[in-house]
Amino acid sequence: MAAEEASKSMVEQVHESLNVWGFPHGPVDLGFGAINLEPVIMAWVVMILIAIFTVPPTRNMSLKRPGKWQLMVEELYNFLKGLVNENLDPRKGAGLMCLIFTLFLFLLFSNLWGLIPTMMSPTADLNAPIALAVMVFVLSILLGIKYKGVKYFKHFIEPFFFFLPLSILEELAKPITLAFRLYGNIYAGEVLIAVLLGMFHFTGTVLGGFIPSVIWYAFSIFVGFIQAFIFIMLTIAYISQAVEEVH
Numbered sequence: 001m002a003a004e005e006a007s008k009s010m011v012e013q014v015h016e017s018l019n020v021w022g023f024p025h026g027p028v029d030l031g032f033g034a035i036n037l038e039p040v041i042m043a044w045v046v047m048i049l050i051a052i053f054t055v056p057p058t059r060n061m062s063l064k065r066p067g068k069w070q071l072m073v074e075e076l077y078n079f080l081k082g083l084v085n086e087n088l089d090p091r092k093g094a095g096l097m098c099l100i101f102t103l104f105l106f107l108l109f110s111n112l113w114g115l116i117p118t119m120m121s122p123t124a125d126l127n128a129p130i131a132l133a134v135m136v137f138v139l140s141i142l143l144g145i146k147y148k149g150v151k152y153f154k155h156f157i158e159p160f161f162f163f164l165p166l167s168i169l170e171e172l173a174k175p176i177t178l179a180f181r182l183y184g185n186i187y188a189g190e191v192l193i194a195v196l197l198g199m200f201h202f203t204g205t206v207l208g209g210f211i212p213s214v215i216w217y218a219f220s221i222f223v224g225f226i227q228a229f230i231f232i233m234l235t236i237a238y239i240s241q242a243v244e245e246v247h
Helices: 002-018 037-059 068-087 090-094 097-113 127-157 161-199 201-205 214-243
Strands: 027-029 034-036
Touching: 034 037, 037 068, 037 097, 037 127, 068 090, 068 097, 068 214, 097 127, 097 161, 097 214, 127 161, 127 214, 161 214
Parallel strands: none
Antiparallel strands: 027 034
């Protein structure tokens, strides 16, 4: 217990020493309720970075002589489009591409943003993964009703009606596991980086964390990519289960 408290205190000290921007830690009362401002600010920064990444190469697109930036964005889009078309009818999947592309970029940028010293990942705060998971959950239900109508609810009672409670629990487990898988991996990565910085006091306080374990940073980058990919794959899978007819 004492070791756990000491580790928690060390992590808090590292976060405080890296907080050169003066972001308030913990909930702040804004009059209409308490809110943690740091992940909100970071989410807006990530959205600005995504706009900077995607807007310039898509404004003057060229078919004859596309630039490297344009090709990179196009290849990423085509990669995600291939995943969607493998799991969905292309006519149904076409309308989802804007969501899938934007969601993947937001997750990827958010996961990696916290690896920059003095910054944090928006997805390292539980509110963001829960909001995204609930959005995917509600969207899959709405699309299922759109394409199947009342037949969408048929799978809740198949093959027998007494499976209804289990089917409901299975559906409710989807957004919970989707959110906590993302949050747990990204938050754990940031805590371990803070622990590593706390082990080298000079590195964490004077150099702003620019000399932590290179190996762990490389692994965290890998995890950031993988978690964004898994979230997108599960999103496509959930929507596919909701809209496609089972044969």
